[in-house]
Amino acid sequence: MIKKLLSKEKGYAQVSVNKKFNTKNVDEKFWIKCESCNSNIFIKEVEENMSLCPKCNHHFKLSARKRVNLLIDEKTFEELDKDLVSMNILKFPEYEEKLERYTGKSKEKEAVITGTGKLNGIDVILCVMNSEFMMGSMGYIVGEKTTRAIENGIENKLPVIIVCASGGARMQEGIISLMQMAKTSQALNKLSENGLPYISILTDPTTGGITASFAMLGDIIMAEPNALIGFAGPRVIKQTIKQDLPEGFQKSEFLLEHGFLDLIVSRKNMKNKIHQILKMHGY
Template identity: 55%
Template sequence: MPIFNKPAFRGSGEKKRDMPEGLWQKCSGCGEVIHELELKKNLRVCPQCNFHFTLNSQERIESITDPGTFEETEKKIKSVDALEFKGYKDKLAKYQKITGLPEAIVTGRAKIIGHPVVLGVMDFRFLGASMGSVVGEKITRAIELAIEEKSAIIIVSASGGARMHEGILSLMQMAKTSGALALLDRAGLPFISVLTHPTTGGVTASFATLGDIILAEPGCMIGFAGPRVIKETTHQDLPDGFQTAEFMHEHGLVDIIVERRELREKLASILGYLLT
């Protein structure tokens, strides 16, 4: 039968199921539709294909710290619109409302299987966890706190890079956070950097890749510029798997790729080796 004469497809005749928004998530790895509760139980890792969905800062803190030990620091510093960048103030207000966070990183003290640590966790929901003055300042203060308390620092990164709304003030944070890490190094204290999807731009080009030990979640994107920009600039084809955690591991940037459900124990064992 010619294709144009075929009767129109009318579906199975079943009534469309009611799917309340937000209760089901489609996995970007395998396309499977997973219930929110199942995903939550599994630390937001796809039970079919192991795809790691992004975690917000609160979920990340809960997944790696001992219950009730996280004590937030520097909760009050907020960004200002120093350059009067069009729309920036409104964006800050919008993301503060959506996330309930003052800025794109949460810092504090915590314990991981009994090991005290200073922790910073970026939250990609807040303006792509871009690094402006406040993100840079909070990271710097967290490093200084670790030096003061003779503790290790762990920063879990996920970021679109430097925050363009703050121009050069944002780029300065790359030097500031790197400088603070040099002081941590002089104090003989370790920085464990955890890279999650996606870690890019000025964050990759500064503190995130300066870890004494660099961990990454499987499959996460790690890079400076995006693949399209690199391809157009260099006019070269990029290798398979370019900018994935696995590629970076193979080429020496990442030390260990850690599954999310093993991250807490891995961090505790590293802290145990380095600080006891």
């Protein structure tokens, strides 16, 4: 009887194993792999921890809306210019389709959210760039919304906070995109002339024309740990100068060591650190 049960001719249920499944390939619906400590972590656990790795404090990317909620007191944020949207002014091929696709994907109309709100009771202007919308690239609407927000700060004598996250200028808008670098910088110069503080927060990544304009113009320049910050990417720089780059080149810690940043602050402490700085300035 036992021999019959163990017979090769007997059919048994077959269990197939996904050969691609390994420590680097987990179910993306429930797990996320930390690129810093290589741990597999429940996504829900990360989300409940401000998108930080609970094991090594690695800073995962955070959506613009969550960033607003992180910094601004509950139910105090009033969005500015939320209906401004980009148009294909240069008739760039397939630009309209790309804008529509990213609007659907990110649930946002542009690559920056601007508004007023209270940060631990202090009235502020907040601009948060949205890396989920065309890599946070700066087109003329991003430049216009940011400039209007800064001008609102001047008019109402409010400090300005900009959270940067961008791949640079938007190529589909050509020179018009590059003009936003000068426009936003000029607005910040007026803010400074009026004696109002500007705090720039650099997150991963902050690159291109954003770095070459308002990102690096803060009275206080802060960054999250291990954020990529620079103008051109490390590969382009290496190919240009034909030299090996220092370890950690263009990361927050390297820039702090070489005097390009004032502070590196964990996401958990960001709101309280900004509040402390504003209080030092009399707010």
